[in-house]
Amino acid sequence: MRKTLFGGAARAAPAFALALAVAAPALAEDEHEFAPLPPGEGAEETFYACQACHSLRTVTNGGYSRRVWDELLDWMVEEQGMPELDPEEREIILTYLAEHVGEDWAGN
Numbered sequence: 001m002r003k004t005l006f007g008g009a010a011r012a013a014p015a016f017a018l019a020l021a022v023a024a025p026a027l028a029e030d031e032h033e034f035a036p037l038p039p040g041e042g043a044e045e046t047f048y049a050c051q052a053c054h055s056l057r058t059v060t061n062g063g064y065s066r067r068v069w070d071e072l073l074d075w076m077v078e079e080q081g082m083p084e085l086d087p088e089e090r091e092i093i094l095t096y097l098a099e100h101v102g103e104d105w106a107g108n
C-alpha cells in the first residue's frame with residue numbers, strides 16, 4: 001500500500017512541478033507586466049506611450065476625470081514633447097486612464 005502511494009507520488013511530481021513552472025510566470029506577468037499601472041484594456045498602450053519620459057507613478061498619481069486626462073494628453077504633446085498619438089491609440093489610452101486611473105482611483 002505504502003509502496004504504491006509513494007510510487008504514485010513520484011510519478012505525479014514531475015508533471016506537477018512542470019505545471020507550476022509554466023503557470024507561475026504567466027500569472028505573475030499578467031498581474032505585474034504593466035505595473036504600477038492597474039491591469040485593464042489599454043494598460044499596454046498606456047505603458048509604452050507614457051513611460052518614455054517619466055515614471056508611471058506620475059500617471060498613477062492621477063485620479064483625474066476623462067476631461068482632465070484629455071487636457072493632460074494635449075499638454076503632454078504641446079508642451080512636453082510627447083509624440084502625437086494616432087487617434088485610435090489616443091482613444092484607447094484616454095479610455096483606459098478615465099476608467100482605471102480615473103476619479104475613483106484610490107492609488108496603489
Ligand code: HEC
Pocket residue numbers: 046049050051052053054058059062072073076080081082083093097
Ligand atoms: C515626451 C515626454 C513625455 C511623455 C511621452 C509623457 N509625458 Fe507626462 N510629463 C512629461 C513632463 C516633462 C512632465 C512634467 C514633469 C514631470 O512631472 O515629470 C509630465 C507630467 C505628467 C503628469 C503630471 C502633471 C501634473 O499636473 O503634475 C501626468 C499626470 C502625466 N505627465 C501623464 C502622462 C501620460 C498619461 C502619458 C502617456 C499618455 C505621458 N504623461 C507621457 C513628459 C512626458
